[in-house]
Amino acid sequence: MPVPEHFDFFVDPNRCIGCQACVQACAECDTHKGRPMIHLEYVERSTSTQTVPVICMHCDSPTCAEVCPADAIKKTGDGVVQSARKPRCIACNNCVIACPFGVPKMQSDFELMMKCDMCYDRTSVGKRPMCATVCPSGALFYGTREQVEQLRPRSRPINTFQFGHQTITTKVNMMVPAGPGGTPGSSSAEYVDVTSAMHDESAAGGSGKRVRLNVLEDSLFQFESDAVEEPDDAATTT
Ligand code: SF4
Ligand code: SF4
DSSP states (O other): OOOOTTOEEEEOGGGOOOOOHHHHHHHTOGGGTTOOSOEEEESSTTTOOOEEEEOOOOBSSOHHHHHOTTOOOOBOTTSOBOOOOTTTOOOOOHHHHHOTTOOOEEETTTTEEEOOOOOHHHHTTTOOOHHHHHOTTSSEEEEOHHHHHHHOTTEEEEEEEEETTEEEEEEEEEEEESSGGGOTTOOOOOSEEHHHHTTOGGGOOSSSEEEEEOTTSSSSEEEEETTSOOOOHHHHOO
């Protein structure tokens, strides 16, 4: 039975409280030998305790699978990208290096790349992924787009990510504020500009909005219009 088409996965970094419940729940699953396939990252560890849950984004064109020389990573017909398969995986680390979201981990004792497969044993029979069932703050949500839009009117789901000139679309959605400062209904952002979020101003060109990580402000994501004028270098150099 495939994962139902109208069910999506939503990650809302603003809601993560760093409790690690998702990590513990994931580790309990026997299908990956007690290892958690979700991890938490600090956004700006030197200045904040804000954490972000990181799972496989289940890319429409998964780079991990494209670079695998052993054809060990399969994407199912319903769009879920699976962990590397034994005995095909040769533990070369290509997928680990290539994934733009920093997801796969090489489990050196098993000589196998393992990652989130969206709890395929559960989601393919209509259940929710373990992490989404235990998250107390709703940072991880599995359901329909209509449900999440009704529950989170001040946010909107985005599943298009810009890495420089590369555009990646995913099965997993990231929740971002609906507009500048979280104002509902006024954002026209079509994608999350990951390169810009990493403070690489030189690669932030293109149309649409730029999104920056900024946990010192009220919201995790701060929107800036591309129309904002850049400082004139010539005027500041003497
Ligand atoms: S997020 Fe990384 S590991 Fe997951 S499908 Fe995309 S490239 Fe592969
Ligand atoms: S269970 Fe939810 S709130 Fe707790 S660390 Fe995981 S994502 Fe964050």
